[in-house]
Amino acid sequence: xxxxxxxxxxxxxxxxxxxxxxxxxxxxxxxxxxxxxxxxxxxxxxxxxxxxxxxxxxxxxxxxxxxxxxxxxxxxxxxxxxxxxxxxxxxxxxxxxxxxxxxxxxxxxxxx
Amino acid sequence: xxxxxxxxxxxxxxxxxxxxxxxxxxxxxxxxxxxxxxxxxxxxxxxxxxxxxxxxxxxxxxxxxxxxxxxxxxxxxxxxxxxxxxxxxxxxxxxxxxxxxxxxxxxxxxxxxxxx
Numbered sequence: 001x002x003x004x005x006x007x008x009x010x011x012x013x014x015x016x017x018x019x020x021x022x023x024x025x026x027x028x029x030x031x032x033x034x035x036x037x038x039x040x041x042x043x044x045x046x047x048x049x050x051x052x053x054x055x056x057x058x059x060x061x062x063x064x065x066x067x068x069x070x071x072x073x074x075x076x077x078x079x080x081x082x083x084x085x086x087x088x089x090x091x092x093x094x095x096x097x098x099x100x101x102x103x104x105x106x107x108x109x110x111x112x
Numbered sequence: 113x114x115x116x117x118x119x120x121x122x123x124x125x126x127x128x129x130x131x132x133x134x135x136x137x138x139x140x141x142x143x144x145x146x147x148x149x150x151x152x153x154x155x156x157x158x159x160x161x162x163x164x165x166x167x168x169x170x171x172x173x174x175x176x177x178x179x180x181x182x183x184x185x186x187x188x189x190x191x192x193x194x195x196x197x198x199x200x201x202x203x204x205x206x207x208x209x210x211x212x213x214x215x216x217x218x219x220x221x222x223x224x225x226x227x228x
Contacts, residue, residue, distance in 0.1 A: 035219070042116075045219070099171075104153050
């Protein structure tokens with residue numbers, strides 16, 4: 001069964017607005033990672049948050065993790081057209097930490 | 113520092129042929145992972161290898177698929193007698209230690225296999 005599930009599946013916003021994507025998972029994890037994928041390209045690592053962390057920032061990105069609710073959110077502030085991409089969360093289970101389990105992603109469209 | 117290098121980027125094979133995908137991990141990385149992505153889906157784990165060892169191949173189809181990571185040279189994902197359902201993007205990733213226990217896993221640009 002899927003470990004990470006992103007919500008919403010698709011999101012369309014105007015340039016300059018904030019974009020929030022959510023991820024839920026089922027089992028205990030070591031870390032949760034967010035990746036971006038442009039169409040036809042590989043995955044770009046955005047941020048890793050450990051299970052004992054609650055919030056992490058990187059530039060215009062803010063990631064939160066709530067292990068009690070088994071959920072995470074990715075916030076992109078002041079979005080740009082170049083942020084248009086699919087965003088995936090990936091978790092690793094404590095019993096197989098080497099195996100990342102991806103959700104099906106949120107497809108973000110930022111309209112200029 | 114070059115990233116994870118995959119080749120070919122695009123590969124077209126007729127049904128029944130063999131597909132061979134290559135992956136060179138990032139410098140200093142000895143852990144390699146292969147993932148498959150079907151259209152409009154997330155990545156699915158296939159196999160985890162260290163040099164000369166397959167650690168976990170639980171995500172690999174039992175038949176026609178094999179992977180290796182020899183002492184010298186790139187990791188190879190081999191698909192024999194390809195079928196249309198094998199059409200997908202195949203991503204290689206690498207890490208320094210056993211990911212993802214605090215180790216960031218870096219992905220290559222992928223190899224897009226089309227079976228005609």
